[in-house]
Amino acid sequence: MTWRKDRRNFRENVYRQLFAILSYASLIFLLAITFTLFREGLPIFHYVKPLSFIFGKNWYPTHEPPEFGVLPLILASGLVTLGAMLVCTPLGLGTALYLNELAGEKQRAILKPLVEILASIPSVVYGFFGLAVFAPFVQNLFHLPTGLCALTASIILGVMAVPCVCSIAEDALSFVPKSFREASYALGANRWQTLIKVVVPAAGSGIFTALIMGTGRVVGETMTVLMVAGGAAVVPHSFLQPVRPMSAAIAAEMGEAAVGSSHYHALFAIALILFLLTLGFSILAELLSRKFRAKLGGLL
């Protein structure tokens, strides 16, 4: 009998080890991405000093001699992200609060899945809509030479991030225990006061997580900004100006950059900046959501 038991134990162990090895895939992929970005990106510093790469104001990668200053691209990403979050924050959080507080059972049963379904609209469709419909509208509205500018990109990106932010924020709100509300009502507060002074602060770090994940998504978003931001690699001075955010620069220029050239390495270095930025956002979101769970965890 023992050999049979041994065989059974052996088989159990094999499965366990197999799953353990396969589960390391994500870790390996993340390390491989990090390694590749460093390996292909760092060689740009043979051509240009790190400080003049990041703070250089001229991005002329195909000139002779080329100039690699990514400040215009970084500022463009910052501007478009800021604009997008100005659009996305009120819409996303407002809709989440509406779903949580005002929508009836039936409305919620339809709207919550609907928001999730809308989250799957591909970014290229948003970009296409921006290019074909929204940019001409903006151009006429402000009498611009082109409707492809930071404002157009911000609005389209902001709307695009709404379903994502709304779903996560609504989840956080629905985790707030009912007893919080009841206690507040018992003290004589009305629904609005309870919502703003009790429910929202209780879900605070969860709501921040939603906004940070939304920001991370907007910073890295590529197709939309590639199609509607206009593409001019200059330091932006206003929202009505064409800009070239980092992700758009990579997508637009990688096709023509020869493998191993300085331009190729410069684009990988930009991707590295973008990667580290979103990594920071992910870690921040993770830390905040841990705090959120710790805060409400004892009460559930």
Add this chain to the structure above:
Amino acid sequence: MKGKLSQALGFTILTLCALATLFFLGTIIFFITIRGWPALSWEFITQTPQQGMTAGGIAPAIVGTLYLTLAAVAVALPLGLACAIYLCEYSPKNLTVNLVRISINNLAGVPSVVYGLFGLAVFVKMFHFGVSILSGSLTLTLMVLPLIISATQEALLTVPQSLREASLALGATHWQTIRRVVLPAAFPGIFTGIILSIGRIAGETAPILFTAATFYMRGFPKSILSETLALPYHIYALMTEGTHPERQTVIAYGCALILLFLVLAISAVAIIIRHKQRSEVVA
């Protein structure tokens, strides 16, 4: 009195926010449907492009997207299932496992264009797969993996602990419990999660930009090592390349409508099934 007023004002603002969200998203769907509809026909989805991509159908793009998506999910599925089973069912606690959890979260946040560059440097150049369906779908595999893992984890967590305990009490081993009890119980959840991930990556453009997609190609891809048309990339290329913008825009509307319909239909099916399951579990 002041309380009532601020409540009325606050609730009005929230309602307006919700309406604005629905309005914006509705507008996008409305315009693409209205302007894309005239382009659609049986020929449009079954024929190959004609006259330098300015006429004819888009069948190769639909087929290309199908190949890329299904190949990516086929590779990511065993990895994702194994990872989720290991994390949920064996749930060991050590440093490496914590690192795995953290990297899943971070992998989900990596911008799609960074995946594209990674695919270019590793699959296209280092492994010499070239610009091909193989390179593109492997790149998409990395993207879809965290989605599949978290969907499977979620499904496994909904299986009641008592089921596992009952099986173990009957003398079943750990693996037998997982295979005969836990996985069947979690299957509907896992299945909808996979469908949802298919919907998410079918529309991805940036990862296939330098790894798989091409614009000027008349026919269907010949093998896994040939480049291909793909629906999302086709929309972008029709709007930015070529010589007849006015004729190409019409086709782009048609492509956008088909892509939008495919993706929304896929996720709608998955999400509706999931919500039904959840309310049944609660009941």
